Amino acid sequence: MGNPEQPPQQYLAPPPGSPPVPPQMSGPLPPQPGYGNPPGYGALQPGYGQPPGYGQPGYPQPGPVTPPPPARRTGLIIGIVAGIVVLVLLVACGVGGFIWYQQGKDEGTLAGVIDYRKTNPGALAQDHVEVPSTYPMTPPAGGPHFSMWQNCNGDVYSAPIVDGNAVHSLEHGAVWITYLPSLPAADVERLAKRVRGQSYLMLSPYPGQESPISLQAWGYQLRVNDVGDAAIDEFIRTYRETASMEPGATCGGGVTTTQ
Numbered sequence: 001m002g003n004p005e006q007p008p009q010q011y012l013a014p015p016p017g018s019p020p021v022p023p024q025m026s027g028p029l030p031p032q033p034g035y036g037n038p039p040g041y042g043a044l045q046p047g048y049g050q051p052p053g054y055g056q057p058g059y060p061q062p063g064p065v066t067p068p069p070p071a072r073r074t075g076l077i078i079g080i081v082a083g084i085v086v087l088v089l090l091v092a093c094g095v096g097g098f099i100w101y102q103q104g105k106d107e108g109t110l111a112g113v114i115d116y117r118k119t120n121p122g123a124l125a126q127d128h129v130e131v132p133s134t135y136p137m138t139p140p141a142g143g144p145h146f147s148m149w150q151n152c153n154g155d156v157y158s159a160p161i162v163d164g165n166a167v168h169s170l171e172h173g174a175v176w177i178t179y180l181p182s183l184p185a186a187d188v189e190r191l192a193k194r195v196r197g198q199s200y201l202m203l204s205p206y207p208g209q210e211s212p213i214s215l216q217a218w219g220y221q222l223r224v225n226d227v228g229d230a231a232i233d234e235f236i237r238t239y240r241e242t243a244s245m246e247p248g249a250t251c252g253g254g255v256t257t258t259q
Helices: 071-109 163-171 185-195 230-239
Strands: 153-156 175-179 201-205 213-217 220-224
Touching: 071 230, 153 185, 163 175, 163 201, 163 213, 175 185, 175 230, 185 201, 185 230, 213 230, 220 230
Parallel strands: 153 201, 175 201
Antiparallel strands: 175 213, 213 220
8 A cells, every 4th residue: 555645835934024035046056165176176175285294284394304414524534533543553563663673683683693502501511610621612601610700890801811710700690702812902992892881791802712802601602703793782782691690690809810
C-alpha cells in the first residue's frame, strides 16, 4: 500500500510587523565568504601557494644563516701549524746531525789508539816490583811497576823519567805524554803548555820511541807525528783519570827524579 499523496503547501503571508522576505533569485549564486575556487586555483588563499618560509601566515620565518669561516683565516692557521712542525723537525735533525758528527769526529781522531786491555791484557799486571820490568810496548802503558809513582800534577820533565815510576802514575789515572829528544823546541813547548797546571798530566822526553809524540794511559797508547794533531787533546779528554785502575788515587806526593 503506497503513501497517501500529500496536498500541496500553500504560501502563507508573514504576519504583520515581520521583516520582509528577501526576494528569490534565479540563476547561480554569488560566491560566499570562504567558498569559491578550491585551494590552489585562482587567487592565493591564506596558507596556500608558496612553500613554507616565504612569508605565508602560519609558517615560521627562516633563521639567520651562519656564514662559513673565512678561508683566509683557515689557511693562516694551517700555515702556522705546518711551520711549527717543520721547525721542530729541523731542530731535531740539527741536534741529531751534530751528535752524529761529534761521535764520528771522536772516533776518527782516536782511531789510532791501541787498546792493550783488549789486545794484550796479560801485560797489564798491577804488581809492585823492586827491579825494572821489561814491557812489550814503548813507552810502557801499564804493567808491573815500582811502589812509588812519578809526580803527575802538570809536571814537565826535561829529561827522561824512570819507567817503573811513570807506570805507577798511569795506574793512578795520569796521561803521560812523551816525545823524541829530536822534536823541535817549539813543538815541545806547545806540548808543555797543554800539561802545565793540569792534574793527572806529565810530559817527558823518551829516546827510542816509535813516533815523534806518544801518549800513554793505563792500557791505552796513541802515537802521533804532528804536535797539532787534534787526537792529542781528544786522548787527554777521553782517558785522563777515567783510565785509572785506582780511582781517586793522588798524582801528588810522588818522586820527581829523572834519569
